[in-house]
Each structure stands twice: as C-alpha cells, then as structure tokens.
Amino acid sequence: AQKVTQAQTEISVVEKEDVTLDCVYETRDTTYYLFWYKQPPSGELVFLIRRNSFDEQNEISGRYSWNFQKSTSSFNFTITASQVVDSAVYFCALSGPNTNAGKSTFGDGTTLTVKP
C-alpha cells in the first residue's frame, strides 16, 4: 500500500523567510512518481513538480527547490524568500509507475501562511 506523510499541518513564516515542507512516503513499487501541488484559497489544484524514482537529482525552479532522497524516502520542498502569494495548502502525492492509468495517493497537506 502507498502512504504519504506530511507531518507539518501548519507553518507560519514572515515574508522573505525560507521555509521547507516535509514529505515522507511509503511504497512497494520500484518505479514510482512523486508530486507536489499547490492549492490556493480558490480551491484549484496547481501542479508544481513531478519526480520519478530513478532521478534523485535535486531540482530548482525560481524560488522553489525540491530535495528527493530515496534513502530516507523523503521528497522535501523548499521555498526561498517566501512571499505572501505563497500562502496556500501544499500537497505531496505519490503514484505508481503508470501515470496514465494509475491513481495518486495524497498526503494530508501543509497549510503555509506567509505574513507580510
């Protein structure tokens, strides 16, 4: 069975602080995919990144970076120099090898509040 744990329920930071959102996963698949999504107050789910299990290279996209460590089954997300617009619920998710046909398992989400 697949499981995603986001231990941080809520995080509050002041603008310009760096913040890291933790994600730990469990799966028996040897090939799998990890995702991060952002859900702003409007409710839509915005795809941020997908990482496959064979690619442990860290990724940076602007102020966002992701640290995938297979040895610890973690896929953490860091926002550098946070902004008020980053306030949202962030979900980490896990899927099996075939994203055309397989479902995702979501963590419970971390609510990030960035104060001005």
Place this chain on the structure above:
Amino acid sequence: SAVISQKPSRDICQRGTSLTIQCQVDSQVTMMFWYRQQPGQSLTLIATANQGSEATYESGFVIDKFPISRPNLTFSTLTVSNMSPEDSSIYLCSVGQGGNYGYTFGSGTRLTVV
C-alpha cells in the same frame, strides 16, 4: 499538458437532491479520476473512470451514491445522489499524463448541501 473544464464551479443544493458534475478534457485520455476533498482534508479518490466500462470505486464509495458516466475519451460526469450535508466538499476530476506533467486537475466543484 491537458486542459480540463469542470462545471459547475460551485453550487448550493438542498438535501435529498442530486447534482451532476461534468469534466471535459481537451485531449483524449484513457482514464479519468474523481476525487473528493472534504473541508480541511486531503484528497480522497472516489473512483476511476475508464471509457467503455463501469467505473472502479474505492473502498467506502458506491455506485448508487456516486454514479459515473464516461461516454467517450474526453468527457466524464460524476453525480452526487441523495445529498446530505456530509457531502459538502470540493469534488475534482483529474487525468494522468506522461512526461513531466503529472496529473492535471479540473478547477473543482465546491458543493454545499443545506
């Protein structure tokens, strides 16, 4: 990546009535997924809809309560039947894609049952 149009975006319904949610995708996809997100909760998969066959429901969800149609490769509907206040949630449809797009989600339907 695929673009999904989901309707309605929100609705307020009376208990005992039914609401049908529609998702239209701008490309053909094999499977579509329907999720429920209860207030303050994560996403829970309701069912997987494959064109030409009955949907596959997850534990805790039944066809009589959440009938799904999948008439072609670009469209699906989810009906929430005989609604009660406990059905108040955001309902989202999703499609899986290859490459680096992951899963694409519709904008969601925010349902309130009174």
